[in-house]
Amino acid sequence: MTQSIELNINGARSVVTADPGTPLIYVLRNDLKLKGTRFGCGAGVCGCCTVLLDGRGIQSCNTPVSAAQGREITTIEGLGGKAGTHPLQQAFVDEQAGQCGYCLTGVVMGAAALLGRNPSPTEAEIRSELDIHLCRCGAYDRILRAIRRASEMISKRGE
Structure with a gap:
């Protein structure tokens, strides 16, 4: 049974008509x-579909749209907000941290969740946060460098 569901996505209000159990990724x-x-595994284990829900990284493929109603959803499109490019996005470009790019938006959003909680994570904390993200290209070293660079940029800006 479909119903109207109000979502706050990237700072804008949207109303969609969907079954409350529809995975959030399908609505997005x-x-x-x-x-x-990105849609990857559909089971919440690859990290491709990571978005922020109230600042926390979640897998949108196994999160029903009803769980997001009235909460703040941030996708890669809204990560930089009105400022434009988020330091993470810039750092990933600067470090050439992407290869095929399929997992990249999920990795960036997972890193954004981490830096939102802890703007100066250790390498072990970064690696732990990235455990859920499956990258078959092997760009891990560049990804780690990009997240460290973004952490330094954020610390300098006082975000």
Whole structure:
């Protein structure tokens, strides 16, 4: 049974008509045309579909849209906000941290959740946060460098 569901996505209010159990990723990609969030495994174990829900990284493939109602959702498209490019996005470009790019938006969003909680994480904390993200390209060293660089940029800016 479908119903109207109010979502706050990237700082804007949207109302969608969907079954409350529909995975959030389907609403983001199909109804709202936010294609940056990738579909990977569909079981919440690869990290490709990571978005922020109230600042916390979640897998949108196994989160029902009803769980996001009235909460703040941030996708890769909204990460930089009005400022434009987020330090993480810039650091990933500077470090050439992407290869094929399929997992990249999920990795960036997972890193954003980490830096939101802890702007100066240790390498062990970064690695732990990235455990859920499956990257088959092997760009891990560049990804780690990018997250450390973004952490330094954020610390300098006082975010």
